[in-house]
Amino acid sequence: xxxxxxxxxxxxxxxxxxxxxxxxxxxxxxxxxxxxxxxxxxxxxxxxxxxxxxxxxxxxxxxxxxxxxxxxxxxxxxxxxxxxxxxxxxxxxxxxxxxxxxxxxxxxxxxxxxxxxxxxxxxxxxxxxxxxxxxxxxxxxxxxxxxxxxxxxxxxxxxxxxxxxxxxxxxxxxxxxxxxxxxxxxxxxxxxxxxxxxxxxxxxxxxxxxxxxxxxxxxxxxxxxxxxxxxxxxxxxxxxxxxxxxxxxxxxxxxxxxxxxxxxxxxxxxxxxxxxxxxxxxxxxxxxxxxx
Amino acid sequence: xxxxxxxxxxxxxxxxxxxxxxxxxxxxxxxxxxxxxxxxxxxxxxxxxxxxxxxxxxxxxxxxxxxxxxxxxxxxxxxxxxxxxxxxxxxxxxxxxxxxxxxxxxxxxxxxxxxxxxxxxxxxxxxxxxxxxxxxxxxxxxxxxxxxxxxxxxxxxxxxxxxxxxxxxxxxxxxxxxxxxxxxxxxxxxxxxxxxxxxxxxxxxxxxxxxxxxxxxxxxxxxxxxxxxxxxxxxxxxxxxxxxxxxxxxxxxxxxxxxxxxxxxxxxxxxxxxxxxxxxxxxxxxxxxxxxxxxxxxxxxxxxxxxxxxxxxxxxxxxxxxxxxxxxxxxxxxxxxxxxxxxxxxxxxxxxxxxxxxxxxxxxxxxxxxxxxxxxxxxxxxxxxxxxxxxxxxxxxxxxxxxxxxxxxxxxxxxxxxxxxxxxxxxxxxxxxxx
Numbered sequence: 001x002x003x004x005x006x007x008x009x010x011x012x013x014x015x016x017x018x019x020x021x022x023x024x025x026x027x028x029x030x031x032x033x034x035x036x037x038x039x040x041x042x043x044x045x046x047x048x049x050x051x052x053x054x055x056x057x058x059x060x061x062x063x064x065x066x067x068x069x070x071x072x073x074x075x076x077x078x079x080x081x082x083x084x085x086x087x088x089x090x091x092x093x094x095x096x097x098x099x100x101x102x103x104x105x106x107x108x109x110x111x112x113x114x115x116x117x118x119x120x121x122x123x124x125x126x127x128x129x130x131x132x133x134x135x136x137x138x139x140x141x142x143x144x145x146x147x148x149x150x151x152x153x154x155x156x157x158x159x160x161x162x163x164x165x166x167x168x169x170x171x172x173x174x175x176x177x178x179x180x181x182x183x184x185x186x187x188x189x190x191x192x193x194x195x196x197x198x199x200x201x202x203x204x205x206x207x208x209x210x211x212x213x214x215x216x217x218x219x220x221x222x223x224x225x226x227x228x229x230x231x232x233x234x235x236x237x238x239x240x241x242x243x244x245x246x247x248x249x250x251x252x253x254x255x256x257x258x259x260x261x262x263x264x265x266x267x268x269x270x271x272x273x274x275x276x277x278x279x280x281x282x283x284x285x286x287x288x289x290x291x292x
Numbered sequence: 293x294x295x296x297x298x299x300x301x302x303x304x305x306x307x308x309x310x311x312x313x314x315x316x317x318x319x320x321x322x323x324x325x326x327x328x329x330x331x332x333x334x335x336x337x338x339x340x341x342x343x344x345x346x347x348x349x350x351x352x353x354x355x356x357x358x359x360x361x362x363x364x365x366x367x368x369x370x371x372x373x374x375x376x377x378x379x380x381x382x383x384x385x386x387x388x389x390x391x392x393x394x395x396x397x398x399x400x401x402x403x404x405x406x407x408x409x410x411x412x413x414x415x416x417x418x419x420x421x422x423x424x425x426x427x428x429x430x431x432x433x434x435x436x437x438x439x440x441x442x443x444x445x446x447x448x449x450x451x452x453x454x455x456x457x458x459x460x461x462x463x464x465x466x467x468x469x470x471x472x473x474x475x476x477x478x479x480x481x482x483x484x485x486x487x488x489x490x491x492x493x494x495x496x497x498x499x500x501x502x503x504x505x506x507x508x509x510x511x512x513x514x515x516x517x518x519x520x521x522x523x524x525x526x527x528x529x530x531x532x533x534x535x536x537x538x539x540x541x542x543x544x545x546x547x548x549x550x551x552x553x554x555x556x557x558x559x560x561x562x563x564x565x566x567x568x569x570x571x572x573x574x575x576x577x578x579x580x581x582x583x584x585x586x587x588x589x590x591x592x593x594x595x596x597x598x599x600x601x602x603x604x605x606x607x608x609x610x611x612x613x614x615x616x617x618x619x620x621x622x623x624x625x626x627x628x629x630x631x632x633x634x635x636x637x638x639x640x641x642x643x644x645x646x647x648x649x650x651x652x653x654x655x656x657x658x659x660x661x662x663x664x665x666x667x668x669x670x671x672x673x674x675x676x677x678x679x680x681x682x683x684x685x686x687x688x689x690x691x692x693x694x695x696x697x698x699x700x701x702x703x704x705x706x707x708x709x710x711x712x713x714x715x716x717x718x719x720x721x722x723x724x725x726x727x
Contacts, residue, residue, distance in 0.1 A: 073602040074471070074589070079484075087470075122588065122595075122603075123600055123602070126599070127601065152313065175320070195316075198488055199487060200487060
């Protein structure tokens with residue numbers, strides 16, 4: 001299989017060419033008339049081996065893009081569910097190096113899936129920005145989602161990701177001004193992550209009134225693809241958001257089935273069930289819309 | 293930075309390579325608003341006048357300068373006071389005499405006035421030892437603002453009296469049970485609250501760290517400490533000090549007093565960090581001796597971290613210094629070589645705590661006791677190296693006594709084994725929430 005680091009075709013890895021997230025989203029839109037399902041899980045929860053099993057459960061049940069979290073000691077953008085999982089992973093000894101191993105295994109198992117690593121900035125800084133980008137590209141990762149790194153502070157990462165052809169997913173929030181939406185849209189590659197409401201990650205009963213207009217505004221500011229996260233937990237919500245977003249991002253609702261006391265196999269079955277519900281949500285989003 | 297620029301006037305977002313804004317995008321609009329409002333207020337004589345009135349009539353400024361001769365004698369060696377060396381003078385800038393008992397009130401009153409200008413109605417804050425929490429709860433009561441204070445659960449036990457104070461003042465105190473249950477985790481929780489409620493809530497950050505404009509703004513609100521001290525010292529001794537010493541947790545009291553002397557080349561600046569059980573044990577909060585540059589809580593600065601960039605837990609007998617990072621301006625001063633930073637262990641700090649109590653009748657905050665221990669060390673060093681002030685004058689050390697020790701009496705009583713009476717011990721345990 002061809003291995004390439006060409007910025008035109010995207011980074012290569014153990015499992016061959018990593019999909020460019022933007023191209024993947026465009027293909028789902030054009031060929032299947034649907035948004036992408038982006039699923040988050042942290043590496044190392046409850047341990048590295050079982051976290052990879054859980055990640056493969058996501059790819060086997062309809063997730064298009066994996067958001068692979070690096071557990072971090074001070075996750076200020078995350079709510080209780082994800083923080084708890086991250087702490088378990090850290091206590092179990094997860095290391096940054098494990099994320100590259102997990103990326104490689106997901107890509108080998110599901111070459112069609114894009115893997116974005118979600119990380120707070122300090123672990124990347126400590127690893128070395130360029131070294132991190134090189135290791136990620138070599139493992140077959142598509143890019144990074146950086147919740148506490150705004151484009152204004154991202155000079156080193158923008159340079160490294162340009163050089164290695166990696167995606168850069170920055171966030172916008174309901175409080176972002178038009179100028180900042182434009183800045184973020186320009187700096188991002190792959191998609192722009194729209195945080196649907198002010199707050200940290202976690203399951204909500206609704207996705208926020210501002211979410212749809214935030215997507216519209218972000219597109220108007222120049223973003224090609226805008227995916228929506230924070231608060232989405234059910235197939236019905238995924239279908240609703242998927243009508244107007246290019247992708248639906250789900251985190252806490254996928255972590256939660258894994259936090260229980262049940263035998264691991266049962267937790268994986270529960271995770272598969274939640275994932276299938278979300279996957280059918282994104283697949284019905286625009287069909288349902290068309291029927292109206 | 294141009295050579296002509298005074299160090300005291302350098303502003304954010306960067307101090308050298310430190311500082312910045314490493315926070316979720318959701319907070320950027322609020323930080324921009326704060327930056328704009330702060331700049332407007334700083335240029336508004338009415339704002340300055342109102343803050344000056346509060347300092348004078350509410351806080352009790354200017355705080356006095358107290359010379360502590362019996363304490364200073366311990367720096368020269370008690371057995372031969374004066375001997376062949378002109379001796380060491382130690383003068384304390386008495387921020388402990390401020391309303392609420394520490395320097396923290398300077399910053400909080402400034403930020404509270406800004407909150408009123410911004411039209412927000414709710415304030416949140418983090419606190420370690422409780423002094424910043426008490427100051428914030430006080431200003432919130434004074435200015436009719438809703439107030440929530442985040443405090444690590446471990447610290448609510450160490451500082452039970454201050455928890456009661458905050459509640460008396462009408463604040464809600466939220467014990468944080470995540471992570472290390474100390475100041476770091478209280479800041480995480482406050483940031484989460486702020487991301488969620490930023491529209492009507494201001495985060496009264498308590499020290500010179502965090503995202504821009506906090507490090508710059510908090511320094512500005514504390515620069516009055518150094519300005520007063522400089523004037524008082526010149527009047528008292530006719531010259532500048534040889535050394536300015538302060539404890540450094542986040543670093544707000546230190547920067548407040550350093551700032552007035554940054555451009556005086558002859559004045560050495562010393563920051564004393566929490567050496568805990570000793571830097572070599574790994575149980576400490578000495579960011580400059582045991583840390584490296586990284587990002588935490590919105591700023592790039594020196595940080596206790598492991599090889600993976602995970603924050604390492606800090607340790608100190610003092611809740612207020614028990615923090616794994618430090619204000620970015622200190623990292624800048626450290627790398628410039630303009631200020632020296634040294635660790636002081638729990639034992640050294642507590643010895644200096646007791647010494648000031650016994651020799652001068654002043655019970656300092658344990659944070660400030662780190663600066664006192666540092667001053668003793670610097671005094672002894674000057675004597676042993678034969679260093680004096682200009683023209684053979686006594687070697688003069690200005691110490692920022694950043695807070696008083698009321699809140700630390702329980703910790704000190706236990707440390708020194710002063711509670712031989714069972715009832716008193718029980719009362720203390722109850723006070724600390726362990727009863």
